[in-house]
Amino acid sequence: MKYNYHTHTALCHHAVGTNEEYVLAAIKAGFDEIGFADHSPWDFKDYVSNMRMAKEDLPAYCESIKALREKYKDKISIKLGLECEYFPKYLPWLKDMIAEHGIDFLILGHHFSVDEPISSYNGNLCAPHQLYDYRDDILEAMDTGLFSYVAHPDIFMRGYPVFDNHCRKITEDIILKSIATGVPLEYNLLGYSHSINDGKEGYPYPDFWKMIGEMKPPVTMGIDAHYPEAYLDSELYQRGLDALSALGLSMQEKIKMLGE
DSSP: OOEEOOBOOGGGSSOOSOHHHHHHHHHHTTOSEEEEEEEOOOOOSSOOOSSSOOGGGHHHHHHHHHHHHHHTTTTOEEEEEEEEOOOGGGHHHHHHHHHHHTOOEEEEOOOBSSOGGGOOBTTSOOSHHHHHHHHHHHHHHHHHTOOSEESSTTGGGGTOSSOOHHHHHHHHHHHHHHHHHOOOEEEEHHHHHHHHHHOOOOSSOHHHHHHHHHHOOOEEEEOOBSSGGGGGOHHHHHHHHHHHHHTTOOBOSOOOOTTO
16 A cells, blocks of 8 residues: 655645645545644643644545545545644643544654654754653653654764764664654655755765664555645655665554554
8 A cells, every 4th residue: 555644735834735635635646635734733831833724724624634534535545644743731631632533643753852832843952861762752652652753863963973872872762762663753755855955964864764674663665745736746755665675674564553
């Protein structure tokens, strides 16, 4: 099955295109199943994020995806999801939203630790203790059973200066937890396209993925689509598959939904 569950919408303020345009592009590209996983709102107090939908947008987001699922049910399977950080203080609120709106899946995109209003972006980490905080969050999140997979697990290498022994340790720990829990790690094609176009190593980070190739946890691949045409980049998609194959890896045939 050809699938992608990492799709954003204009509600996150840094993606473009209508939701239907993403669906039509996915159908044209021959996808069997897609998921929308826009950046989750959170129950922030007196703080407005510039990278995610507002709480007030969530009902319309969910209804839009459900309407598209019904409209195109004979052409493609569509799942309703969210990309979330692991914020323990907000988990009761998140679980209520999952039940209220019938959300199918969550992917763990851990951009901030503890709470966005007081945290640094995890793509700008520069000190070892920050790496271990990131690792601890990822391990706890995978143990919850809430997340279908970990998006860009190597996001910390966007800013960390060198893949040192601290990076090797937290990578090993993340891989071992992935093996133990069965939660896949994502090879992120948006990051891959940036590395190709900009010539900068961020994520997928080669040394991180070399360790994955050696230890063989479950893996998947995500387009991380922020514009509909991302679905039509068949060359990039194939390059991602080839990169996984070169490491002796292949995508999971199926990604678990909530409740499975």
